Amino acid sequence: MDYSQFLFMHHEIGVLIVFLLVFLFDTFLPARYQSKLAVTSCVLFGIYTVLSFFTPLDNAEAFSGMFVTSPIVASIKNILNVGMFIVLLQSIQWNNSDHEVIRRGEFIELMLVTLFGMYLMVSARHFLLFVIGLETASLPLAALVAFEKKQYESHEAAVKYLFTAVFSSAIYMLGLSFVYGFAGSLYFNDIAVACGLAEGSMLLYVALAFVVAGIGFKISLVPFHLWTADVYQGAPTSVTSYLSVVSKGAAAFAAFIVLTQAFGTVYSAVWEWMLYALIILTITIGNLFAIRQTNMKRFLAFSSISQAGYIMLGVIAFNATGIAALSYYVLIYVVSNLTAFGVIQAIENATDKVDMTDYNGLYKTNPKLAFAMMLAMFSLGGIPPFAGFFSKFFIFSSALAEGSVAMYVLVLIALINTIVSLYYYLLVVKAMFINPNDNPIPTFRSHWTERAGLVICVAGVLLIGLVSCIYTFLNQAASVSQLF
Amino acid sequence: MDLTLLYYLVPSIIMFACGVYGFITRKNLIAILISLELMLNSIDINFVVFNRFLFPGQMEGMFFALFAIAIAAAETALAIAIVINIFRVAKSVDVQNLTKMKF
Numbered sequence: 001m002d003y004s005q006f007l008f009m010h011h012e013i014g015v016l017i018v019f020l021l022v023f024l025f026d027t028f029l030p031a032r033y034q035s036k037l038a039v040t041s042c043v044l045f046g047i048y049t050v051l052s053f054f055t056p057l058d059n060a061e062a063f064s065g066m067f068v069t070s071p072i073v074a075s076i077k078n079i080l081n082v083g084m085f086i087v088l089l090q091s092i093q094w095n096n097s098d099h100e101v102i103r104r105g106e107f108i109e110l111m112l113v114t115l116f117g118m119y120l121m122v123s124a125r126h127f128l129l130f131v132i133g134l135e136t137a138s139l140p141l142a143a144l145v146a147f148e149k150k151q152y153e154s155h156e157a158a159v160k161y162l163f164t165a166v167f168s169s170a171i172y173m174l175g176l177s178f179v180y181g182f183a184g185s186l187y188f189n190d191i192a193v194a195c196g197l198a199e200g201s202m203l204l205y206v207a208l209a210f211v212v213a214g215i216g217f218k219i220s221l222v223p224f225h226l227w228t229a230d231v232y233q234g235a236p237t238s239v240t241s242y243l244s245v246v247s248k249g250a251a252a253f254a255a256f257i258v259l260t261q262a263f264g265t266v267y268s269a270v271w272e273w274m275l276y277a278l279i280i281l282t283i284t285i286g287n288l289f290a291i292r293q294t295n296m297k298r299f300l301a302f303s304s305i306s307q308a309g310y311i312m313l314g315v316i317a318f319n320a321t322g323i324a325a326l327s328y329y330v331l332i333y334v335v336s337n338l339t340a341f342g343v344i345q346a347i348e349n350a351t352d353k354v355d356m357t358d359y360n361g362l363y364k365t366n367p368k369l370a371f372a373m374m375l376a377m378f379s380l381g382g383i384p385p386f387a388g389f390f391s392k393f394f395i396f397s398s399a400l401a402e403g404s405v406a407m408y409v410l411v412l413i414a415l416i417n418t419i420v421s422l423y424y425y426l427l428v429v430k431a432m433f434i435n436p437n438d439n440p441i442p443t444f445r446s447h448w449t450e451r452a453g454l455v456i457c458v459a460g461v462l463l464i465g466l467v468s469c470i471y472t473f474l475n476q477a478a479s480v481s482q483l484f
Numbered sequence: 485m486d487l488t489l490l491y492y493l494v495p496s497i498i499m500f501a502c503g504v505y506g507f508i509t510r511k512n513l514i515a516i517l518i519s520l521e522l523m524l525n526s527i528d529i530n531f532v533v534f535n536r537f538l539f540p541g542q543m544e545g546m547f548f549a550l551f552a553i554a555i556a557a558a559e560t561a562l563a564i565a566i567v568i569n570i571f572r573v574a575k576s577v578d579v580q581n582l583t584k585m586k587f
Binding site: 127128131132135139142143146149152153155156157158159160162163166167169170173174176177178180181184185186229230233234 | 500503507513516517520523524526527530531534535538539542544545547548551552555558559562563565566567569570573574582584585586
């Protein structure tokens, strides 16, 4: 065996080293150092995140084509790293609180393991490796959702998450077994060839319907979204923010890779129309349910469902611009959503309040937090000077690149839904700035880690849209990645 | 009597359908977990049978089944742990009681 092929797995090796260092720190260092564990692991991960930007970008494969890395895949992993770093930074204070202190190490280690699984999902070009990555990414998350041991909601959320996750992987793997039945191989390339030959066969339709449904569960597309709101509400806020940005982003990338690389040959024949219907349903129903939410975490859950619909526009575009726009969208979604979750978490840590009515009059007492939340809402809604506008613009234009009438209709529906979404995003802004409140959240000073996380996110919201070289770089990376 | 592909596939699909039915109708979390196991095991049968009958020259399906068994074991361990925790907090493992969060 040629061991040098492991050297292509820069990101995987990096995250494993961070994991081992955190694990050794957690296990062997005496108790007086343990209070520094969360900060140390965050710093270690930050160093790794910065270093990972300098890894060589080239096309390479390991394990006879099971594992592939290319410029766009490396960029995707860097985006996931950024999200993970901000989540770790924002979780430090919660992680050091009295009732979590005893499980501090486990939290960080499980997060790092799920990140490793997500890397495998993005890089896999063989379904065995892909399924292992998927399960490595979703099983530890169930344990993370159940992390608040004393709280009933956390366990209810964990049961709902785990059982739907296993159910969806069962459906997904049933589809894979049919794919194996007619393709005779689990390599994406071989499946693409076999799919092209089997076009029109009933088995192909059934298999792909199962596979799309399984992926839909992971990205929480409507009609497979029912677990999302409950899990987001019940899980600890750090885990919720992780689920809503990093986990969802990785699943969206994986959906793109699987659908284009393994099933690309039957794009217009089979799965374009499945995805078309799912996107319309997801954007519309996610928006309509978001309007009636009062709990902030549930509200952001439905907002993230409708955002997932927008993200999938990059998949249905089916071209190299699609993956560039998708990565760009996920990057901006990471910073905007983490701003919102950072504010929610700061307020929850200080006062235990998560209802939208509690946010009434927040501007009077905590103007900076209210301002950050306003920027996040504007960015998620897509108001021009902020980053969210540019991500929506690029993802719409990538979906329109082909120029068919159906795509114009799809983008029109997405645009109308953007206006609907502005209504409920602005409801939050109205609550904070206009609604009167006799008993508002008192003025408090949040922990420096939370402030640092918010500063990074707000800078991202303000700058990423304007710094055009990021999108140019992603577009360049996508076009040299031999995806199409 | 010749045992063809169909003699294995039909029971496996029936098994999967039973799993889905049980997942939807059962009230007890442990029973739901058993239904999930049924679904996962029927997938293993599918893989092994496709490999044995259609592609006897290779081992890919067998290996997938092996890994799927390991994954299913990990899932069960985690699910049991969470169900035990639920029992500690709620004194019941009935899904009808897990309705604090909805809509």
